[in-house]
Amino acid sequence: MHAQDPAPFSLDPNNPEDAELIGFFVDELPARVDTLRTAAENEDLDSIKRLAHQLKGAAPSYGFPTIGQAAAQLEDCLKDTGINSLVQIKAELDALIGLCDSYAKGS
Amino acid sequence: MPSSVSAIHTRRGLDLGMHTAHNANLDATPLVLLVDDSKFVHRLLVTRLRSESITLHSEYDGKAGLEFAIANSPALIMLDLDMPIMDGFETLRNLKDNPITKDIPVIVLSGNSATQDKVTAFDLGAVDFICKPFELTELRARLRVSLQLHSVMQMLAQKAMIDGLTGLYNRAMFDQRWQEEYERCVRHGHPMSLVMIDIDNFKSINDGYGHPAGDAVISGLARMMITEVRKSDVACRYGGEEFSIILPETSPEDALAICERIRIQCEKTVWPNHPGRTVTISIGIAGTSVEATLDRDQWLGQADKNLYAAKNAGRNQTRVTDFATDSQGLSRAG
Structure with missing residues (x-):
């Protein structure tokens, strides 16, 4: 796992409403990571795609733009169905999982 | 969640x-x-x-x-x-x-x-x-x-689709709903009744007590109608002092009972603008207790004919036709 430095929140953890959203997102992350790992083991590309799509749309609004970016890159890779991209999919997936893990553990 | x-x-x-x-x-x-x-x-x-x-x-x-x-x-x-x-x-x-x-x-x-x-x-x-x-x-x-x-x-x-004075459906909405309800009645072969109501000598209320008094009578009668009809009924201000009610799934006999309650309620009402002048209504009902046997315009025409028969017979009364039995009944003021 390559531990990346978590990017600073784009939300304000001192604002109660922002803190509530950040807390919710961080609480949800471990389950999402599990789903991603399981899907990767089963080579279930549809599930990976769906989750990446959801994280791309949601993570920035919860104050985690870097997770959003990683998810977007993974989604882009999945749209390209060339065999050569499988290695890259794995790399993007690992990057996303690593990033999620770092936030989930860091909290 | x-x-x-x-x-x-x-x-x-x-x-x-x-x-x-x-x-x-x-x-x-x-x-x-x-x-x-x-x-x-x-x-x-x-x-x-x-x-x-x-x-x-x-x-x-x-x-x-x-x-x-x-x-x-x-x-x-x-x-x-x-x-x-x-x-x-x-x-x-x-x-x-x-x-x-x-x-x-x-x-x-x-x-x-x-x-x-x-x-x-x-x-x-x-x-x-x-x-x-x-x-x-x-x-x-x-x-x-x-x-x-x-x-x-x-x-x-x-x-x-709503009449501003009474809150009832307006004439345009009546035309649309009458068509819809007629078609539904024909399709399902269910009973249905159509009611036409007219306020007796309405002009003399306007002339004698002013238009606000006339308006009060029109909206007062609308409230009596609203009290008596069910949610599935369609109560309309047909125009001027004339009203109509579409009563789906209702035989002419049942429609008569509803109309008589409205007629008697109206007759008993004491109006603040003219306590000594009672207001009565005449009613024509045309309907079927079984299924529709005539076309939409004839049906409406029969309700109208019954209304005018009630007027000609002395007002403050209801005339009914049941197409299923072809029976014409009459209900007079008590």
Whole structure:
């Protein structure tokens, strides 16, 4: 796992409403990571795609733009169905999982 | 799951659920339906829209969203495109195909900002398209605009079918509903009655006590009608001092009982503007206790004929025709 430095929140953890959203997102992350790992083991590309799509749309609004970016890159890779991209999919997936893990553990 | 935010207000839709116009209500806190397969989106919007005066309800797939919309007629739907079971476009198509939901404004939410998706959404009848990740201030502004538009359209639609003085359906709406109810009656072979009511010597009230007194009589009689009819009945101000009531699933005999209650109530009423001058009404009923045997215009004509027969026989009475038995009855004032 390559531990990346978590990017600073784009939300304000001192604002109660922002803190509530950040807390919710961080609480949800471990389950999402599990789903991603399981899907990767089963080579279930549809599930990976769906989750990446959801994280791309949601993570920035919860104050985690870097997770959003990683998810977007993974989604882009999945749209390209060339065999050569499988290695890259794995790399993007690992990057996303690593990033999620770092936030989930860091909290 | 943020179930605490899902307080559901059941309300009647404008065109199908609402049968007497006086029941229409324009709600202060509009019901907004959010259809998205992502828990993240629900939690985000529930939190970020807390300060808006709306009731937000969550559904997680297109099929469930469609069912909720049909049952609850929300003021606005926010609809995600990328969903399992029934995707956003399919859901939108279904919403626009259904007469109950076709006028509900839909804002499409999407993680893809592809132009083709936007064009497709608008072609299918969406009022707006918002990309994820959301700019929350923009989303709130767009939400408000769509809700305002909806409430103005509802108001206009209501004004177009409601009589301003009485709150009953107006003549245009009567013509439309009479056609619909007639066709339903013919199709199902069920009983139905049509009632025409006219205020006796109405001109002398206007001439003797002024137009406000006349207006008070018209709206007072409308209230008596509203008290007696059921939700499935269609009470209208046909014009001037003339009223009509469509009574689906009602035999002429039962219609007579309802009309007699209205007639007697009217006769007994003491009017503040003219306590010594009672007001009476004449009534013509035409209906069938079995099934429809004549055409729509003849039916209406028979109700009218009965009304004028009641007038000619001395007013303050009801004349009935049952097409099924071809029997004509008469009910006089007690």
